[in-house]
Amino acid sequence: MDAEIALRVDGQRRTLSVDTRTTLLDALRERLGVISPKKGCDHGQCGACTVLLDGRRVTSCLTLAVAHDEAEVTTAEGLAEGDRPHPVQQAFLEHDGFQCGYCTPGQVCSAVGMLDEVKAGWPSHVTENLEEEPDLDEEEIRERMSGNLCRCGAYTNIVSAIREAAE
Incomplete structure (x- = not known):
C-alpha cells in the first residue's frame, strides 16, 4: 500500500509516494536522491544514517517515512549556509575528524x-x-556520541572537533 507524503528536506519541500513500510533512509536515498545519510548496518546500531528530524537526531533506518509527513529533515548536506560549512563541519575538517x-x-x-x-x-x-549545564569533557562527548560508530577509529579527532565546535 502506498501513501503520499511530503518532507521538507534540507530546506526544500519534496513530495513522494512511498510504500508504508519504507524507512526514512530509503525514501531519502532511493526516492529523493539524497545520499549523505548512509546505510551502514540497517539496524540502528551504527549511526551512519543519522539525520535531524524536526531538529532532533534520529537513525533514519529505523524511522518510517509515512510517520513523518510534513516533517523537516536536515542531512549533512543541508547544514551548510551556502558555501560556508556549518561550524561542526568546519571543525571536522580542521581536526581531521574522518578517515x-x-x-x-x-x-x-x-x-x-x-x-x-x-x-x-x-x-x-x-x-x-x-x-x-553539562560540561562537555571527553567522557561526556563520547557518551553522547556512542550511537555513532567509526570503523576507521577516528574518535580522538571527532571528539576534538566536537569540543571545538561547542566552544
Whole structure:
C-alpha cells in the first residue's frame, strides 16, 4: 500500500509516494536522491544514517517515512549556509575528524543534534551534576556520541572537533 507524503528536506519541500513500510533512509536515498545519510548496518546500531528530524537526531533506518509527513529533515548536506560549512563541519575538517568518510555525515548530524541537546540542558548517563549545564569533557562527548560508530577509529579527532565546535 502506498501513501503520499511530503518532507521538507534540507530546506526544500519534496513530495513522494512511498510504500508504508519504507524507512526514512530509503525514501531519502532511493526516492529523493539524497545520499549523505548512509546505510551502514540497517539496524540502528551504527549511526551512519543519522539525520535531524524536526531538529532532533534520529537513525533514519529505523524511522518510517509515512510517520513523518510534513516533517523537516536536515542531512549533512543541508547544514551548510551556502558555501560556508556549518561550524561542526568546519571543525571536522580542521581536526581531521574522518578517515574513509563513510560515517562522517551521520557523525556530523549527530554532533549538531547533541550540541542542541546540551544547550537545552539535557543530561546524559555520565552527567554528574543534574542541576548545572553539562560540561562537555571527553567522557561526556563520547557518551553522547556512542550511537555513532567509526570503523576507521577516528574518535580522538571527532571528539576534538566536537569540543571545538561547542566552544
